Amino acid sequence: MNAEIIAVGSELLLGQIANTNAQFLSQHLAEIGINVYYHTVVGDNSRRLLDVVKEAEKRADLLIFTGGLGPTKDDLTKEAIGSHIGRPLVYNEEALKSIESYFIKTKRPMTPNNKKQALVMEGSTVLPNDHGMAPGMMVKGEKNLYMLLPGPPREMQPMFIDYAKPQLLNLLEKVEKIESRVLRFFGIGESALETEVEDLLLAQQNPTIAPLAGDGEVTLRITAKHESEETALQMIQETEDEVLRRVGEYFYGYNDTTIARELVGRLKETNQTIAAAESLTGGLFQSEITAVPGASAIFNGGVVCYSNEVKEKLVQVKKETITVHGAISKECAIELAENVRRQFDADFGISFTGVAGPDEAEGHPPGTVWLGLACKDKAPKAFKLELAGSRTGIRKRTVKFGCHYLLAEFANDK
Numbered sequence: 381m382n383a384e385i386i387a388v389g390s391e392l393l394l395g396q397i398a399n400t401n402a403q404f405l406s407q408h409l410a411e412i413g414i415n416v417y418y419h420t421v422v423g424d425n426s427r428r429l430l431d432v433v434k435e436a437e438k439r440a441d442l443l444i445f446t447g448g449l450g451p452t453k454d455d456l457t458k459e460a461i462g463s464h465i466g467r468p469l470v471y472n473e474e475a476l477k478s479i480e481s482y483f484i485k486t487k488r489p490m491t492p493n494n495k496k497q498a499l500v501m502e503g504s505t506v507l508p509n510d511h512g513m514a515p516g517m518m519v520k521g522e523k524n525l526y527m528l529l530p531g532p533p534r535e536m537q538p539m540f541i542d543y544a545k546p547q548l549l550n551l552l553e554k555v556e557k558i559e560s561r562v563l564r565f566f567g568i569g570e571s572a573l574e575t576e577v578e579d580l581l582l583a584q585q586n587p588t589i590a591p592l593a594g595d596g597e598v599t600l601r602i603t604a605k606h607e608s609e610e611t612a613l614q615m616i617q618e619t620e621d622e623v624l625r626r627v628g629e630y631f632y633g634y635n636d637t638t639i640a641r642e643l644v645g646r647l648k649e650t651n652q653t654i655a656a657a658e659s660l661t662g663g664l665f666q667s668e669i670t671a672v673p674g675a676s677a678i679f680n681g682g683v684v685c686y687s688n689e690v691k692e693k694l695v696q697v698k699k700e701t702i703t704v705h706g707a708i709s710k711e712c713a714i715e716l717a718e719n720v721r722r723q724f725d726a727d728f729g730i731s732f733t734g735v736a737g738p739d740e741a742e743g744h745p746p747g748t749v750w751l752g753l754a755c756k757d758k759a760p761k762a763f764k765l766e767l768a769g770s771r772t773g774i775r776k777r778t779v780k781f782g783c784h785y786l787l788a789e790f791a792n793d794k
Contacts, residue, residue: 382415384440388448390423401446413556424454447531449514451493465521467501475515507543559612560603568630576626596777639783640668647678655724656682657716659733665779680724706742710762713752721754729754736771
C-alpha cells in the first residue's frame with residue numbers, strides 16, 4: 381500500500397505553523413510497511429484541494445488528510461472529499477452528543493456551526509476523537525482509500541494510534557517492517573563520502589542508502605524493509621559494515637546524537653577530564669559540552685580569552701609568542717592548550733584561535749583557524765583549519781573539529 385499525506389490549511393502555507401503531522405504519520409506508516417512517496421500541503425480552498433486529490437489518486441492507494449474538520453467555513457475537507465466521491469454527510473450521533481456534553485460541562489453557549497463537527501461521510505468508519513470534538517473517518521472509494529484526521533497534533537496523534545492504525549493493520553495482507561539507521565560522519569564532505577560508496581548507491585534496492593549533508597556534517601540513512609524486524613536489522617548491519625569499512629575513520633555516532641555528546645560519553649567511559657581556552661569560538665565549545673547531561677563529570681573548566689592581554693594574563697601565553705608568531709598561530713594554540721590543561725588539572729586541554737570574519741586579522745583571511753590539543757604524557761599537537769562560510773558557520777565547524785580531533789585521540793589509543 382502506498383500513501384500520500386495531504387495537509388489542509390492556509391496557515392501551513394503562510395508559515396504560521398510547521399507541518400509536524402506529516403512527519404509523525406510517515407514514521408508510523410513506515411513501521412507497518414506503508415510507503416509514503418509524497419507530502420502535499422494545500423490551502424483552505426475547495427478547488428485547489430480537489431486538484432490535489434485528483435493528482436494524489438493517480439499515485440497512491442491511501443490518501444490521508446489532516447486538518448479542515450473544524451466548525452468554521454474554511455474547514456472544508458470532508459465537504460470537498462464527500463462531494464468528490466459521492467458520499468453525503470450525515471450526523472454521527474455519538475460525536476454530536478460528545479460536543480453537546482462539552483458545552484454543557486464548560487457552561488458555554490453552543491453555536492450552530494459547532495454541530496458541523498459531528499458530520500461524517502455516509503458509510504464511513506468513524507474514528508473517535510478522545511481529545512477534541514471532530515471525529516475522523518475512513519471511507520473506501522472506487523479505487524482509493526480516504527482517511528480524514530483532525531489538524532491539531534494533540535487530537536490527530538492519539539486518534540491515529542488508537543483507531544486509525546489498527547484499521548490499517550486489518551486491511552494489510554502482510555505487514556513489512558521498515559527499519560532505519562542513521563550513520564553520522566564528520567571530517568569528510570558529502571561529495572567525497574558519496575564517491576567512496578558510489579557503487580553501493582548505484583546498486584541499492586533493499587536496503588536503500590540516502591546521503592544528506594548539513595551543518596558541516598554528513599549522514600547516511602540506511603533503510604531496510606522485511607516482514608521480520610530481525611532480518612531487516614541484519615540487512616542494515618551488513619550494509620553498515622561495508623560502509624564503515626570504507627569511511628569508518630570519519631564515523632562518530634548514530635541517529636540523533638551529536639559529536640559533542642559522543643565526546644562527553646567517551647571521556648566518561650575513560651574517566652578523563654578536559655579544559656578549554658577559547659578565542660574565536662568565544663565559549664561555544666564549552667557551551668556545547670556543558671549542554672550534554674553529565675558533563676560535570678568530565679569538564680573541569682575553561683577560559684574565554686578573546687584579547688591578547690587575557691591570553692597572556694589568564695592563560696599565561698608568553699608575550700614573546702604573540703609578538704613573534706601572532707595570536708593566530710600554531711605556537712599560540714599549543715601554549716593555550718597546554719597551559720589551560722595544567723591550570724585546570726585536566727587530562728586534556730583544547731584551544732581555539734583564529735579568524736571568524738568577516739574581516740582579516742593579523743594578515744590572515746577569515747576561516748583561518750589553529751586548534752591546539754594537549755594531553756598528559758603526550759607531545760602537544762596543533763591543527764590548522766581553512767574554513768569557508770559565514771562567521772557563525774566557521775565558529776560552529778571549528779567546535780566540531782575540536783570534538784573530532786579529540787575523538788581521534790581515543791581511536792589512536794586503541
